[in-house]
Amino acid sequence: xxxxxxxxxxxxxxxxxxxxxxxxxxxxxxxxxxxxxxxxxxxxxxxxxxxxxxxxxxxxxxxxxxxxx
Amino acid sequence: xxxxxxxxxxxxxxxxxxxxxxxxxxxxxxxxxxxxxxxxxxxxxxxxxxxxxxxxxxxxxxxxxxxxxxxxxxxxxxxxxxxxxxxxxxxxxxxxxxxxxxxxxxxxxxxxxxxxxxxxxxxxxxxxxxxxxxxxxxxxxxxxxxxxxxxxxxxxxxxxxxxxxxxxxxxxxxxxxxxxxxxxxxxxxxxxxxxxxxxxxxxxxxxxxxxxxxxxxxxxxxxxxxxxxxxxxxxxxxxxxxxxxxxxxxxxxxxxxxxxxxxxxxxxxxxxxxxxxxxxxxxxx
Numbered sequence: 001x002x003x004x005x006x007x008x009x010x011x012x013x014x015x016x017x018x019x020x021x022x023x024x025x026x027x028x029x030x031x032x033x034x035x036x037x038x039x040x041x042x043x044x045x046x047x048x049x050x051x052x053x054x055x056x057x058x059x060x061x062x063x064x065x066x067x068x069x
Numbered sequence: 070x071x072x073x074x075x076x077x078x079x080x081x082x083x084x085x086x087x088x089x090x091x092x093x094x095x096x097x098x099x100x101x102x103x104x105x106x107x108x109x110x111x112x113x114x115x116x117x118x119x120x121x122x123x124x125x126x127x128x129x130x131x132x133x134x135x136x137x138x139x140x141x142x143x144x145x146x147x148x149x150x151x152x153x154x155x156x157x158x159x160x161x162x163x164x165x166x167x168x169x170x171x172x173x174x175x176x177x178x179x180x181x182x183x184x185x186x187x188x189x190x191x192x193x194x195x196x197x198x199x200x201x202x203x204x205x206x207x208x209x210x211x212x213x214x215x216x217x218x219x220x221x222x223x224x225x226x227x228x229x230x231x232x233x234x235x236x237x238x239x240x241x242x243x244x245x246x247x248x249x250x251x252x253x254x255x256x257x258x259x260x261x262x263x264x265x266x267x268x269x270x271x272x273x274x275x276x277x278x279x280x281x282x283x284x285x286x287x288x289x290x291x292x293x294x295x296x297x298x299x300x301x302x303x304x305x306x307x308x309x310x311x312x313x314x315x316x317x318x319x320x321x322x323x324x325x326x327x328x329x330x331x332x333x334x335x336x337x338x339x340x341x342x343x344x345x346x347x348x349x350x351x352x353x354x
Contacts, residue, residue, distance in 0.1 A: 033080040033088075034102045048079065050104070065228060066127040068202015069308065069324045 009050065009058040020045060021058055031055070071352040072097045073345070074117035076106070076133055078125040082330040083341070087121070090341040096349060103129050112140040119143045119352035121344070123326055127155045127200065130326065143351045145344070146325045150303035154325035157235050158199045160302060167301035169294065170319040172312075173238040180220040183234040187216050193239040196220070200230050202324070204273045209239060240312045240319065242274070249274050252285055252311040252318070255327065255340060256299040257347045261292040263338035265331075276331045284335045294318055306344050 012018035018027040025042025031049040037060055038047050048060040073091075075098050077084045084100070091098035099117065103124045108114050120137050122144055124130040134148035146154075153159045164171040175186040176199070187194050193211045196219050201207075206223075210216040223231050244250050251274045254264040264287050269280035276282055285291075291311075298320045299307050308327035311318050329340040 033084070033100055034104070035077060035080040035084075037079060037081075063203075063205075064126060065205075066200065067125045068127060068205075069125075069326045069328045 009056055012055045018055060018057060020047065022047075027057065029057075070095075070097055071118040071349055071354070072099065072116075073119045073121055073348050073352060074099050074101050074115055075121045075123055076101045076103055076115075077123040078103050078129070081125075081328075083328055084123055086330070086333070086341040087123075087345065090339070091345055094342060094345060096345050098345065103133065106133070108133070108136045110139075115140065115142055117142060118354075119145065119348050121145050121348050122151070125326075127151075127202075131155070141353075143353060145348050145351060146305035146307070147303065150305050150307075151325045153302045154307070154323045156199055157197060157322065158233070160323055161235075163301045164298060164320055167297060169298045169301055170317060172240055172319055172321050175236045177234045177236065178232060180217070180224060180234075183220055183236060184213060184216060186234075186236050187213070190236060190238050192216075195237045195239050196223075197235045197237065198231060199233045199235040203277045204275045206231075207273065209272055237321070240314055240321070242272075242312050244268075250313070252291075252313070253282075253332070254285075254287070254291060254295045254309045254311060255329065255332065255338075256295050256304075256307045256309060257340075257343045258304070258306075258350070259296065261287050261295040262343050263287065263332060263336040263340060264291060264295075265335055277328070282331045282335050284337075291318065294320070298323060306347060 008021050010019050010021040020027055020040040022045040023043035029038050036049045046060040047057045050056045050058050120142055122130050134144050134151055137144040138148045158176055161174045177183040177186045196208045198206050208219045242249050242251055248268045249272050250266050250268050255262050264285040265282040266285045267274040267280040274280045295309050302323050308324040310322040311320050333340050
């Protein structure tokens with residue numbers, strides 16, 4: 001895991017509340033898929049669920065040059 | 070029962086609609102995030118009867134589809150279709166070769182050559198990246214001076230593909246209401262399943278950029294043109310962008326990983342359901 005990823009990722013176990021990696025506000029989310037996007041109610045940051053087990057979120061990447069439909 | 074892998078990057082509305090539809094139809098659809106993929110020269114990394122490729126990254130999608138092709142896994146859409154549709158130059162060439170009406174287009178590599186090409190096309194014109202989507206870096210230029218400025222900026226971009234200048238005539242698509250309007254039509258297999266008009270106060274009419282969708286009837290003329298255009302790029306599950314001109318419809322872009330969240334409600338067509346049924350038909354039986 002890169003240094004950048006470590007700094008912008010938060011993790012929670014099933015018994016813990018997940019925090020926003022940007023503002024530390026509680027994230028009351030129950031994602032069912034990796035790759036889901038959630039907005040933090042505290043700071044409006046766009047977050048991406050990068051793992052379900054363990055539950056990990058990080059700041060969503062900005063749109064890349066080759067993204068699209 | 071066939072097992073379909075849905076390779077995706079981000080769980081967008083479309084991916085969730087596909088999973089919901091699969092559940093309702095009793096289709097086994099396995100979500101596979103491309104972040105987690107490890108592809109191997111030996112078969113086995115994609116243990117599916119078909120792959121529904123939904124990566125948001127064009128680069129990743131081409132590599133995933135290369136493996137599908139090599140391992141004999143039917144893909145929606147196949148590598149050749151994605152490679153064609155993801156590159157506007159290739160798409161334009163295929164459309165022209167097939168006799169599908171498409172806007173006049175030129176490609177140049179140097180700003181001076183691009184300016185000469187734009188002089189030949191006439192102003193206004195549109196400068197686009199040959200690779201790219203969601204209308205990113207698409208610029209309408211009304212004068213040579215504007216074109217010089219756009220080209221000067223594009224010259225500074227680090228990716229050499231940004232110095233492939235895809236230049237196109239500007240097609241006026243303003244309606245009587247003052248709004249700009251184009252069409253998006255959805256082809257699945259051998260049928261145009263739905264179409265929408267995209268209305269916007271801006272000349273860029275992508276719904277991803279705020280255009281409003283309204284239902285457009287699929288006339289025999291529209292269906293025939295869409296199927297011809299889809300066939301020209303290899304067919305499959307495709308979203309075609311068309312414009313209305315005094316001479317008739319013209320096709321300017323075809324998308325191989327379609328977004329449809331804004332089109333199901335106005336058309337009343339079960340787009341995700343029809344995509345999945347197509348995937349089942351294409352799957353190894």
